[in-house]
Amino acid sequence: MGIVGWGAIGRVVGTALAAGVVPGAELTRVTDNRSRPDAPVPQSAIAEALEVCDLIVEAAGHAFVREWGAQVLASGTDLLVASTGALTDDALAAELHATGPGRVYFTGGAVGGLDLLQAVRGLGDLTEVRLTTSKLPGTLEQPWMDAELLERLRTCEEPVEVMCGTARDVPARFPRSTNVAASVALAVGNPDKVEVRVIADPGATLTRHVVEAAGPHGHYRFEVNHAPDPANPATSQVVPHAVLRGIGALTGRKGQIL
Structure with missing residues (x-):
């Protein structure tokens, strides 16, 4: 498999894969727009990576998913998306789902409870x-x-409210820090139904996400509080480990479900 993006997420994921943390998953290529001498495997352009990888793990941002997502899938390579905000673009999501033979997956990142929302x-x-x-x-x-x-x-x-909108609007305005909104929208099945408030809190020591949902069949509330990644405070420290869990599911590790 290959990783696109050797930043706060990709570096943690790639280093863990190179160390054999996920049985059955072998890292063979790293793709990044800058030279990465600390990468544990050869660095190459995405076109070369597609020739040797059966899975591409995206950790580079929305732009990569828009520009390369369909080409990855058309090559027969599967794509695991960390930047889920890109998938709230209906046209892009439809294109990816219609393209194959590769398959597209996403990870929940820094929020929990998505499996329950999907079940509901x-x-x-x-x-x-x-x-x-x-x-x-x-x-x-x-x-x-x-x-x-x-x-x-x-x-x-x-605390100051920076924006209030839907899970379609907000990820486009905050592409590096609101992928949680997109993950909730994908679980619910409708980004326009998810109301999102973005709060700037000068006293925050942890990044907080509170999901509240209700319907005739029940009421649900999930709250998570994460330490931010020291290298990139816009990303929660847990995100690369959610990506590793997703890779574990795709390689068939027992008990792992996307």
């Missing part, structure tokens, strides 16, 4: 789904923000 869909539609994500202000700054909003983020002493 069998009972009927949920009437309410809300996600509230709270992070340090500095991890939420984006190029599209105006001077007034940036100043609020940089000077706030209390």
Whole structure:
């Protein structure tokens, strides 16, 4: 298999695979837009990686999924997506699902309870789904923000709501820090049904995600609080381990389910 992106996620995943942490999974290529001398296997362009890999693990961001996702699948190589926000684009998701013979998978990343939300869909539609994500202000700054909003983020002493929208809108505005919203949307089956609030909290020591869902068949609430990755505070430290769990499922390790 190959990994695209040798950053906070890819480096942890690749190092673990090279050490044999996931039985049956062999890392053979690393693809990145910069030279990575610490990579434990040869670094190559994605076209070369597709010639020798049966699975590509994406840890490079939405742009790779948009640009290369269909080509990966058309080559017969499977694709495991960590940047799930890309999959809230209906046209892209439809293209990927229609392309083969490779198959596309995604990981839940930094949130739990997705298997239950998927199961609940069998009972009927949920009437309410809300996600509230709270992070340090500095991890939420984006190029599209105006001077007034940036100043609020940089000077706030209390939590500030940065954006409220749907799980279709928010990942597009925060492509590096709201993949949880997309994961919840994929579990629910409708990104427009998931209301997402993004909170900048200057006092946050952990990244918090609270999922609340309700319907005629029950009420559900999940809360997770993660330590941010020291190398990239916009990403929770647990994310690469969720990716490794997904790889374990695809290689048939007992008891692992995506």
